[in-house]
Amino acid sequence: MDEPIEAKFDTINDAAVREPGTGVLRPRHAATLIMVRTDAAKPRLLMGRRNRGHAFMPDKWVFPGGRVDRGDYWVPAASELSPEVTARLTHQPRHPSPVALARALGLAAIRETFEETGLLLARPAPARPAAGAWRPFLAQGALPDLAPMAFVARAITPPYRNRRFDARFFMASAEALISLDRQPDCGELDEIAWVDFDEAMALDLPNITRFVVAEIGQRLKDAGRPAPFMRFLNGARNLTYV
Template identity: 80%
Template sequence: MDEPIDAKFDTRNDGDVRDPNAGVLKPRHAATLIVVRDDGDRPRLLMGRRNRGLAFMADKWVFPGGRVDRGDYAAPSASELSPDTAARLALEPRHPSPARLARALALAAVRETFEETGLLLAKAAPERPGAGAWRPFLAQGALPDLAPLAFVARAITPPYRTRRFDARFFMAPASALLSLERQPDCGELDEIGWFDFDQARALDLPNITRFVVHEAAQRLADPGRPAPFMRFLHGARQLSYL
């Protein structure tokens, strides 16, 4: 039986531990996308394996994602976040521009998925010029599609890590992808694949990814489930719901 999401949670076995005498880094905003296929006997998740030469979570299987780029705040899109997803994100602790940040997080999840897997959560559109991180995406003749995104979870990397992220996890159906075929010359992950939940749990996963795999299964059974928020305060793990 898989552990519940409020079971003991610790990421220290994922490597990259900070010197306890060093200052605590402020986490950077980041976003991750869980793409789910339902065209088989069981739901399957899109996951990729990180390069074994990386300093952070080397050789681990993860969902595609990464930190928010400044271009994510102004990138065009074919649709906006659904009212439900926007409302769930608005329940987070205050930010200077909650709606603007929520949109940037969603766009970051879509962009990073394209960069790491070559798959586009998008609508077909005329090719258009783009700048910075969005140039390759917009050159595909596509605009990001934000409407299918559901907000699944949030987690902040513990303060003892040398890389810290304030990550939001989104989920979307694979039917919203422009195609299941990867775009050529795209894909930063060493290997990608579609795995059912039992297969995913058997992979070499970071603990936070295992936590979110469990949450994704729960969310498919209960789409109205509150989103868990995992963070560390005063050295102790805290779990709340948004």
Template identity: 55%
Template sequence: MGVRMKPKDAATLILTRTAGGHTEVLMGRRAAGHVFMASKWVFPGGRIDPSDFRIEAAGDLPKASQALLARELPARRARALALTAIRETFEETGLSLARPAPPASIAGPWRGFRAVGALPDLSALTYMARAITPPGRTRRFDARFFMAKAEALLDVPAARPTEELDTVAWIPMDEARALDLPAITR
């Protein structure tokens, strides 16, 4: 029997927009070389980082989201996970859920975000769900899913591929189900 892995805290951001009268979601295809969910279409997201507990933010999570998260997490950890979703989306797509702020020079994973003159905007997030990777998988995550509208993005450059996601695209909701999705996303 294998070693039981404890799930790592993670967060995901589901971005939506309306285009041509249809709702679209931002998704990326994970690079084929990844051990976890290789070649699957996913929403941007990833593991919590210690810096997510320290970064300044614009606005607070909406009260309803705070209340839902408070059922399972201390407020400080809930806030950090919401910030994780924003940071990971920026790292994986270049899109920033943020408000303008004076550029700041800081170290760590938030460096690029703050360098462009942005503060993460927690007020734009809605907490949606929690999913824990089942035992026996190569990697396990205790993921919190947040949602935001594309209108809350600081700017909307074309989302770009990265090392994590080899393709990033806005996908109509009715077409997304036909993609190679993880079971939890369905």
């Protein structure tokens, strides 16, 4: 019997795997969530500053996110990704994501947002026991809520980097959060803030984050626009839309 797809992707994510014959690191699957507030004169985005001790992007301001965990494949959810989002993730030319991975990516984005900011994109539910990365989340009396999420961008870290990620960026309205109050004892980011677009662009941002901030601004004007996919081919940046 073939190995379950979850195990195949976890193998990639759990160790530094190199592409055969090239020595280039294979990117790890990752997901990011952009929470948007529209309860003030200007839309505001949830961002956080990474600890200066991090090996990857220290001191940079980023959206909460991280790599897919084994538990993201099996955790129950209060709702599923919309058919449109699932289709966008699973039908990308040359780089499709299997359905199981598409769902895991959405759940990874929700889990990482809770771990890094203490905020729950979720619906109330009875607290339940769990093992692994989802234990703290499910102990809050909540189940992750995938339905409010839109897929807005994808980017693969350049091949010359010593840490590589195949990151999918999702967006959701802050109205879908259980509360704007952070849960206690959560928050891996040094500092978090709700910032408008001008404030965001003035922060110390990674290039891809700056690109996605601009993309979110466009998407708030046109929710149906295709999602950009940024990667490097033959040493040059390649940008397509899906």
